[in-house]
Amino acid sequence: MASPITGLGATIQRQSVTEQAVAALREAILSGRIAPGTPLREAALAAELGLSRNTVREAARLLSGEGLVRHQMNRGIVVATITAADVSDIYAAREAAEKAGAEALAQHRDPVVYQQLTDLADQIEAAFSRGDVAAVLDGDRRFHATLVAAAGSPRLCRFHSRLQQEQRLALALAERSSRELGRTADDHRELLHALRGSPARATAQLTAHLQAGAAELQRLLALLAQRKDTQPPDDS
Amino acid sequence: MASPITGLGATIQRQSVTEQAVAALREAILSGRIAPGTPLREAALAAELGLSRNTVREAARLLSGEGLVRHQMNRGIVVATITAADVSDIYAAREAAEKAGAEALAQHRDPVVYQQLTDLADQIEAAFSRGDVAAVLDGDRRFHATLVAAAGSPRLCRFHSRLQQEQRLALALAERSSRELGRTADDHRELLHALRGSPARATAQLTAHLQAGAAELQRLLALLAQRKDTQPPDDS
DNA sequence: TTGCGCCTGTTTGCTCAACAATATGACAAT
DNA sequence: ATTGTCATATTGTTGAGCAAACAGGCGCAA
Numbered sequence: 113m114a115s116p117i118t119g120l121g122a123t124i125q126r127q128s129v130t131e132q133a134v135a136a137l138r139e140a141i142l143s144g145r146i147a148p149g150t151p152l153r154e155a156a157l158a159a160e161l162g163l164s165r166n167t168v169r170e171a172a173r174l175l176s177g178e179g180l181v182r183h184q185m186n187r188g189i190v191v192a193t194i195t196a197a198d199v200s201d202i203y204a205a206r207e208a209a210e211k212a213g214a215e216a217l218a219q220h221r222d223p224v225v226y227q228q229l230t231d232l233a234d235q236i237e238a239a240f241s242r243g244d245v246a247a248v249l250d251g252d253r254r255f256h257a258t259l260v261a262a263a264g265s266p267r268l269c270r271f272h273s274r275l276q277q278e279q280r281l282a283l284a285l286a287e288r289s290s291r292e293l294g295r296t297a298d299d300h301r302e303l304l305h306a307l308r309g310s311p312a313r314a315t316a317q318l319t320a321h322l323q324a325g326a327a328e329l330q331r332l333l334a335l336l337a338q339r340k341d342t343q344p345p346d347d348s
Numbered sequence: 349m350a351s352p353i354t355g356l357g358a359t360i361q362r363q364s365v366t367e368q369a370v371a372a373l374r375e376a377i378l379s380g381r382i383a384p385g386t387p388l389r390e391a392a393l394a395a396e397l398g399l400s401r402n403t404v405r406e407a408a409r410l411l412s413g414e415g416l417v418r419h420q421m422n423r424g425i426v427v428a429t430i431t432a433a434d435v436s437d438i439y440a441a442r443e444a445a446e447k448a449g450a451e452a453l454a455q456h457r458d459p460v461v462y463q464q465l466t467d468l469a470d471q472i473e474a475a476f477s478r479g480d481v482a483a484v485l486d487g488d489r490r491f492h493a494t495l496v497a498a499a500g501s502p503r504l505c506r507f508h509s510r511l512q513q514e515q516r517l518a519l520a521l522a523e524r525s526s527r528e529l530g531r532t533a534d535d536h537r538e539l540l541h542a543l544r545g546s547p548a549r550a551t552a553q554l555t556a557h558l559q560a561g562a563a564e565l566q567r568l569l570a571l572l573a574q575r576k577d578t579q580p581p582d583d584s
Numbered sequence: 585t586t587g588c589g590c591c592t593g594t595t596t597g598c599t600c601a602a603c604a605a606t607a608t609g610a611c612a613a614t
Numbered sequence: 615a616t617t618g619t620c621a622t623a624t625t626g627t628t629g630a631g632c633a634a635a636c637a638g639g640c641g642c643a644a
Contacts, residue, residue, distance in 0.1 A: 125421075126421055128421060128626065128627090129626075129627070130626080130627090153594095153595075153596095154595080154596075155594095155595075155596095163627075163628080164627060164628045164629065165628090165629085166402050166627075166628075166629090167626085167627060167628080169402075169406060169596095169597090170405060170406060170409050170627095173406050173409040173410050173413075174409050174412070174413065176410070176413070177409070177410065177412070177413020177414070178413070185361075185362055185364060185596090185597090185635090186595085186596060186597075186634075186635045186636065187595085187596080187635085187636070188595070188596065188636095189596095201501050201502055201503050201504075202503065204448075204499065204500070204501040204503075204504065205501050205503040205504045205507070207448070208444055208445055208447070208448035208499065208501070208504055209444055211444070211447070211448070212440075212443070212444035212447070263440065263444065264440070265437050265440040265441050265444070266437055267437050267438065267440075267441040267511065268440065268441045268444055271441070271507050275503065364597065364598090365597075365598070366597080366598085389623095389624075389625095390624075390625075391623095391624075391625095399598075399599080400598060400599045400600070401599090401600090401625095402598075402599075402600090403597085403598060403599080405625095405626090406598095421606090421625090421626090422605075422606045422607060422624085422625055422626075423606085423607065423624085423625080424607095424624070424625065
């Protein structure tokens with residue numbers, strides 16, 4: 113209707129200051145530069161980001177919708193913290209979403225998706241063998257996101273990516289923490305193989321994969337908590 | 349830890365003005381008092397609600413996170429509209445969530461949940477037989493919410509209720525529109541029966557139930573759109 | 585010591601007023 | 615019919631400001 117010339121649809125998009133603030137804060141939080149539990153002082157943020165307090169407040173409301181931040185009446189904004197209960201909840205929800213993807217994939221058997229998954233499994237393995245933890249985690253995220261995308265539901269994808277975001281928040285501190293994720297070596301290959309098989313096998317393997325992941329994250333979380341308890345004064 | 353006396357946990361909670369505004373707007377939107385597609389003028393809203401424009405903006409950001417409202421850069425806030433594509437998306441996502449609930453239920457077979465579902469099915473039937481459309485729809489929502497709750501994942505529940513909210517938005521206008529939902533008579537009894545049976549039967553029936561619902565909503569939506577096209581000047 | 589009220593600085597919740605940038609619709613010019 | 619121009623409405627964002635709520639320290643009484 114409006115653009116019969118070329119496929120240039122929604123290419124142009126400006127970013128409001130608020131949106132930029134959201135992006136900046138999200139990045140800072142997810143990268144672990146702002147630790148979970150940290151109170152966010154509005155005035156300080158406004159000063160640091162070089163914008164008004166009102167704008168910061170709007171940004172915070174957006175982030176609150178993403179679950180990265182929590183508002184406490186008259187007490188301000190706090191970076192969300194992920195408890196053990198949250199972790200199991202997140203993984204339960206992920207399982208629901210990814211099972212939908214696996215089932216859809218088992219039906220349409222789209223070769224493109226399989227190709228993407230194979231590539232990602234390769235990338236993960238490569239990253240793993242060269243000890244690039246961040247790349248492994250990123251690959252893992254994309255692998256599972258692709259799986260969910262196979263269901264073809266944008267809302268499910270958004271939900272899932274929100275879950276992944278929260279999960280990422282959980283290990284924001286441990287992001288570059290050693291080889292705790294030893295299992296991820298060829299786990300994805302195995303999962304991919306199962307995804308090529310019968311639906312039952314696929315979902316079973318998926319469940320196992322996720323439960324292993326959840327358990328591992330739980331363990332890592334407990335470890336971190338313990339470390340925090342042992343050496344409270346860490347300021348240098 | 350903090351309240352060892354009685355189960356009074358988070359009973360006390362104040363509502364900020366912003367939250368009240370959110371509640372008021374949400375109610376107005378879901379009840380159909382503000383039609384989908386309506387632009388929300390900040391100044392007008394501020395005046396009507398008796399608060400500042402900035403607060404309205406914050407509330408809008410919150411609602412945007414709920415998907416009830418959309419922001420368009422320099423063009424303002426618009427009540428979200430649900431397209432046919434959205435409807436199928438919503439139902440696909442709902443299916444994923446509710447299947448998780450059905451599977452969990454098939455495992456633990458919690459009699460309490462079955463009881464709740466039975467009660468709700470009764471309520472729905474009663475409401476249906478006395479022609480109370482709103483009550484039928486409400487019962488339907490609660491039935492499916494209870495099913496999802498059986499999975500025991502708060503995040504999944506929130507996601508599902510958000511989906512239901514969007515769905516509700518879709519038929520905000522048609523809420524009291526006749527007996528279009530004839531099928532809902534004992535459909536839930538049937539579904540409940542299947543939920544008591546094997547997991548396979550349960551999910552199959554659930555899929556059927558939801559697809560029927562989606563189709564019906566699509567039809568109703570098309571009908572409304574057509575009606576809109578036929579008599580554009582409806583102002584009396 | 586423990587518990588209590590009181591005071592004080594800090595931070596939030598919210599308002600108000602203002603201004604630049606942008607969109608929108610009408611109108612004139614081509 | 616298309617384009618340029620312009621007035622108007624609305625948004626994006628700022629900055630200041632104030633009342634209320636919180637947090638922590640201090641002193642006083644039990």
